[in-house]
Amino acid sequence: MSYFKDLREYLAALEEKGKLRRVSRQINKDTELHPLARWQFRGLDESQWAGFLFENLTDVKGNSYNCRVATSIISPSREMYAFGMKATPETIHQHWREAYQHPHPPRLVPSGPVQEEIHIGQNLAEHGGINEFAIPISTNGWEPLPRWTATSWFTRDPDTGVTNIGVYNGYSLGPLRASARNWRGHFKAHWNKCRQRGVPLQAAAVVGAVPAISLVGVTSVPYGMDELHVAGGLAGEPIDVVKCQTVDMEVPATSEIVIEGEIPTDYMEPDPACGEHTGYIIINERVFAFNVTCITHRKNPIWHDIISQMPPSESSTIRGIGAEGRLTSLLKDACGIAQVKDVAFHHCAGAWRLCVVRMQDVGGVRTENPVVWHALLASLSASTDWPKMVIAVDEDIDPWDLESVFWAMSFRYQPHRDTRIIQGRYSSLDQSVGPYDIEDMKERWYPTSRVSPQGASAILMDATRKWDYTPVSLPKRHYMENARKIWEELGFPPLKPREPWHGYSLGVWPDKYQRQAELGERGEFDQVAREIMDEGGKV
């Protein structure tokens, strides 16, 4: 394995691959930047999704910036997620497994580009503090402040010193103040430990590190594993780090920007209206505050941004692939269900709510197949609140293709026999569970009201075949392969074959029909017809 040594090397590689849209004309970071990048997710096919580099930025007050913005660069699509880790879409999970098996502690170096400029002490705000950077407005017209979106928050467990890296978003609240939007996870665990000791939590907000850092930051690495080591595992070698100036933290030496500071543990900040990955804006939340103590950055820095909110987005790709890896490993390795072949999550469900589990070799039992139901029920074991809908399909169904999944649901599933609904689940950010006029926020996570007295629910659906079927009604493989050659010779539009693209047997194909098919392939139609008519009869 190897890795991109800094964001600029990565952006150059993206551009060479035709996956970076460079924008040199002036763009308003507050009114134009996010809507422009958003259009690719609402108007292009996934194969066309790419990154953006904005080189000439202004804002709604007319300021201009000596700071570029890169957005949608890490993983708008599965293809680009793989590219960032120097893998292919098929080998992503293998790369992850190797990263966990062979973590590399970082290598401390005395200096690095990220400290080319240092603003500290009395000079902390000399260039405007946080406002030096062209931080865009997201979800324009609803959100009232510039939003940090691709920030990797570095914190340490105060007991063990183990580093957590988490990508959380937040808002600029002034030159030296921001918020960190997180409610659960390891960051929160560190915060709780500091709160018990009565001290603030030290943190470094890293912006524009090597892709390996971002990929680790959005993934649920087991608590206790140092995520800088895992990032090294993903890179295949130690990540170079430098010491922070004002907090006890080491950060990637080639990062674009590092903002050091402290998070009070006796105070929380109200959250402004904030577009979420569910496709809705959330309100009435409280989040962590962040007081800046030092800012370091490269010359001509690049602010790293991500497109989140309404799916599909860069966020739904990253989280979906992470959830697939997590649940595949849980079902196959932890639960020992060898018959699980793939787990697929989907953009449209904000990644987490819809899960398709592809099974192989589950024959032998008809309805209520315990192996299938083991997988369906165990799929709820990764979290209290996701997935919400789980569909089991056979190996010949493409779990990432909703059309393929619904073909399975149409003809391999009987609702009354193949459905189970499970109550008593949490409902994170899901407004279907109760109206927003429920005052008690706890009620929103686990309703006990008349509307939904037993919490939220999940639905499990078994769309695998319960017995042998007749063949798939497409021409046999060699006919389709031959026709594809003719198609290409004729210069017709390029094909992107969709599974299944040829017929195959599913167990029921009596000899009589095979014999007739073979006669037909030789053009012996008269003999076939005679055989059929001989079998006919009075009614």
Next chain:
Amino acid sequence: MSYFKDLREYLAALEEKGKLRRVSRQINKDTELHPLARWQFRGLDESQWAGFLFENLTDVKGNSYNCRVATSIISPSREMYAFGMKATPETIHQHWREAYQHPHPPRLVPSGPVQEEIHIGQNLAEHGGINEFAIPISTNGWEPLPRWTATSWFTRDPDTGVTNIGVYNGYSLGPLRASARNWRGHFKAHWNKCRQRGVPLQAAAVVGAVPAISLVGVTSVPYGMDELHVAGGLAGEPIDVVKCQTVDMEVPATSEIVIEGEIPTDYMEPDPACGEHTGYIIINERVFAFNVTCITHRKNPIWHDIISQMPPSESSTIRGIGAEGRLTSLLKDACGIAQVKDVAFHHCAGAWRLCVVRMQDVGGVRTENPVVWHALLASLSASTDWPKMVIAVDEDIDPWDLESVFWAMSFRYQPHRDTRIIQGRYSSLDQSVGPYDIEDMKERWYPTSRVSPQGASAILMDATRKWDYTPVSLPKRHYMENARKIWEELGFPPLKPREPWHGYSLGVWPDKYQRQAELGERGEFDQVAREIMDEGGKV
């Protein structure tokens, strides 16, 4: 309204529109033709689907044909369905309503191109009978005989003389014998009436008529309406017809081919293996036999073929649009549910099994909204066996876009509260209901066995909002519109906007957040931040 006067005028119009792929090189009708046309459905996007005209045909025995084949020409896509009736995708259902309100009886003319050549009496088989035509093999490698796919069967009610037109498929069983694959519907009713009288059913198999005939032939016109009159209504004027030579029937004068004959009512033919619209091959069925009495055709005839079997296909488009019209009319007009806005069927479900009902203005009630449930339950009233899955969505969801539908399911639906499963349904051609080793075919339509003691089932899901929600997390409309202009100026790839493409309110948007948003739009970030921090507090 106007109409295409014959198939050749229509094909020329298709070609001018860039929607006909003309293939002049030699193609084997038995091994190459269907696989080639099939590829567009397994390898291109719907916007690229078009018709094919094969001009130089051979077969597996080395014969060549003075007969062309046109396939996938009537309605591979919604766009082409509309084009064939000189409508737009948005006005299809309005054209249908006008056709029913203003039917035109046909105009009998003394002669027509379809009788340019007549094979009758002792000369009936002079050119090989049916085998004169280049009838392709479908589902290659599984089906043993050339298959008639786009044939419009004309029959008359022996009591009233009213004409039924039904597009059914069948197989060539020799120069003067074929089968007609039909189990239910008006054709079967005519057959039953003749059977009671002890006479065969006269029929004319019409191939390559004007598009209006094909569109009527695949649609469930109410029994008793003469479908030639309805076709005239769709055309906007009477269809010219000529008298058949050997049966008491009138057929469109500009058809490519008409095969006249009789269907025995005391005999049924075994059906060979046959690819079906479910995506599977069916076996063990019996169908009608057809004895040819006369063949008439244009010079240089065109055999009209359709791509069916595995969805998506031309067949799933035609049937889906027909089912949408049928169910929209049933729900809105017959059941009086004014809040039904659209009904959408989907290719992947073989058109009929998955139905999305788009509702508007159903506010005022929270869960268990009786209007929504009226529509969901009534959607099962069109048939004993379809749809199988019905999902109700709000007006802001695109019911034809599965991603949009699953976004609704993810955040507007609670399985335990918003699901009903209905048993006691039929299961036409759906193997999920029981294994093929159930000998009794009745058991396959309505199982009573241990596996499924109460028949098949349907699942109804209410994915409408039950109360007000916070806004959709996309930039407001004017930001997106402005960014689209910039997108186009920058020369980025053409956009196909997907709903929703901008944020909008869904009822919950307190004044405080609106005020902060307005401040943010003016760049008054310090004031917003001050307001937020003033509300913060100890934890």
